[in-house]
Amino acid sequence: MKRLLAIFLLISSAAFAEEEVVDVVEDEGGDGFTADEAKEESLRITGYIDVGLVKATGNGTSFSADDTRSPLDYGADAFAPAVNSRGEVASTDTGGRFTNAFLPRSVGIGSAPSFLINTASADVRFQPRGLPIFLFARMQLMPRLSSTGDSTRVELQQAFGRVSPLKNHELALFLGRFDSVFGIEYLENEANLRPGVTPSLIARYTTGHGLGAKVFYRFQLPAIWSAVSFNFAATNNGTRIEALVPVDASLTGNFVGSGRIGYELNLQHLQVKLGASGLLGPRNDQRSPTAAQMALAGDLRISAYGFSLAGEVLRLIDEHAPAGGKVTGLGVGELASGFRVWGGWGRLSYTLPWKTEVLTGITLLGRYDRRAAQFEGFTEVQTDRFTAGARIDLWDVLAIKLEALFNRELSGAPNVENDVFTSSAVFTW
């Protein structure tokens, strides 16, 4: 207890530091402590509105009408027909067939073309004067209609306090609910940051927000134009999205450790970023502390002359939970089966070198995703996806994005029509 108090006093008395954190992307933009910024208190409110126009093929799901296997969501990839940056899909309507809580959130439109308010997001950030503390909260509203009527959700997506205790070091300690530390795709969780519209096929495993504590540290190696970063977290849940694993409470009493070690090379015309991520801890979709979840991933980003190449590979294993019952953000299931997945994505984008006061950016992109997943005792389901998209930025306030997703079932799952044509207009304020 004395030691804890000492640490607290040390933190409290440490110098103030501020990062100009937009969307709390500490891996990307942290400039470390800047003493001059500590002179005035600041309260800022920002946010964005993401409006989509979406059309899915088939019935908007990945489920074949002829598939009577149980659970239905073990034999198909219900996440494939994503329509927005949240990874929500056009539909998860199973026609009454049994599923076991491996489902994404749905916008419930089936194959009907529809406008959507994907997200109305508001951020509040506060920097107390003279203190090395930063407070951040992000509240999001998702208006939805389901078969049972209005299903609008309000989500406190992030809420944390950050302490930057050292003046001359890029060190930050976080407590609360914050971004994932695993891989790189979480950096694009928000629609205004994501070059395209939809997340990858493995985003469900890596981009979830965690509730707990994390530490970020980066040191520069100016002699070789490089930096090395460390980002580690201990959370209730791990890094999966809340639709799959509950965030707000630890069901096992044990925490999940996750982290990433990154290296970046920053030359004048070339930027290279490499990272390795890991995760280990109990599954938080069940109550046994002995059923583990574990994952490893590698990521790469190269940017040069307007081109950007990014990619990530993932291996994740869930152990079988010995007790009955499964709990997710969407409800409960019968059993938490053992599960294995490998997957990855690669994206090439090109930002055209034209820029005016109105037209502030045009980016073309293509992405390839692949995923092979298997629940204990079930057939492995292999799927892939080709994505083509474009993003046009206007006045630095409005992003108009178009995307086409072509999903394929390679093995294990029946062939279904589940391609998606989606668009998004993101107004940032």
Added chain:
Amino acid sequence: MLAACNPGPAAPLAKAWTARDFSKPTGDFGGFLPSELMSLEGAPLRFQPGIQEGGNGLILLPAVADRAVASFIITDIWQNHPEPWVQPVWVPLDENGAAVEGVSNVFPVDVDSTFYSPFWRAELLFTPGLTPTTFRSGREVLNANVERRSGAIILCPIMPEGTGIAGDASGAKEPITLKPVKVPQTTTRAWVDGRAVAYFGVGIDRVQADGQNLREELAYFFVSAAGQRPLPLAAVLPSEPTRNSLVRRVDIVIPKGAAPFVPSNRPELKALLEAREVSVPVVNVALDAFPEFALRVATNPACFEDPAFPTACDWLDTPARLDSLPVDQRIVQDVQLAIGAVLP
């Protein structure tokens, strides 16, 4: 793993055992030992003299149903487990609905799946040009553009190939009267995900269901005391046991003064019970004429000497009679069984 202060709420372990587990040398499968469920090749038979022949065999257990002699095998056991579910089993037929030589059924999952159960709903595939290689996996079935018709629910556990019903060279016998019974002799081949497996076809319409929800009935097993394992006595099955294959184990503590009936010409049964410390009254040779009452429990064993035997006895051989016992003598267990009942 980072440990927090609280260990987290405890949850009962959800366990499931299939016939594949029954050949293990040890274990407690929901109160049953493997040697009580399956006879291994060359091992002594449990309810009759002789040795198991023709491969491993599921043991026919003694029972009473609708007051008559019955027997049953246990194919699967669940403990603290969600209700079993029904998967499809795809049954390929030609376009006229006829079976084609060499064509096997296709299952979507094997026994290592957490969602395996031996209850399957037949899905008939009317397939022009059907050959033995047309369907060997779920994906091939689901991608086929063929007429499909939903059929009955089938009880057919996936088992090690060659597994049958326990018995010697003369075949399986009902354990109470030792009369031969007509049962499938061995397993049939099928496909799971392109891999050959074997299943034991117990029969169709073996369970009543409302969609995915199987109807569960009660099966009563005698125990010597609360918390003990079932004794080798005649279990009391639900009415129409061949249509009620999903049962929950209910333990009946043998009432004080009650005793089982064992004819004098069945010393192997007497030895089986005495090995479990159950006292078996010695009965007159004349009662050997009532083999069908073997292994039933009477609350008034003095009736074994009554000239009005067996009607003088108060038999604990119906659900209604057992339900009239005090509550502390009826213990509903969180154990479910898939049973294949055999009637004479």
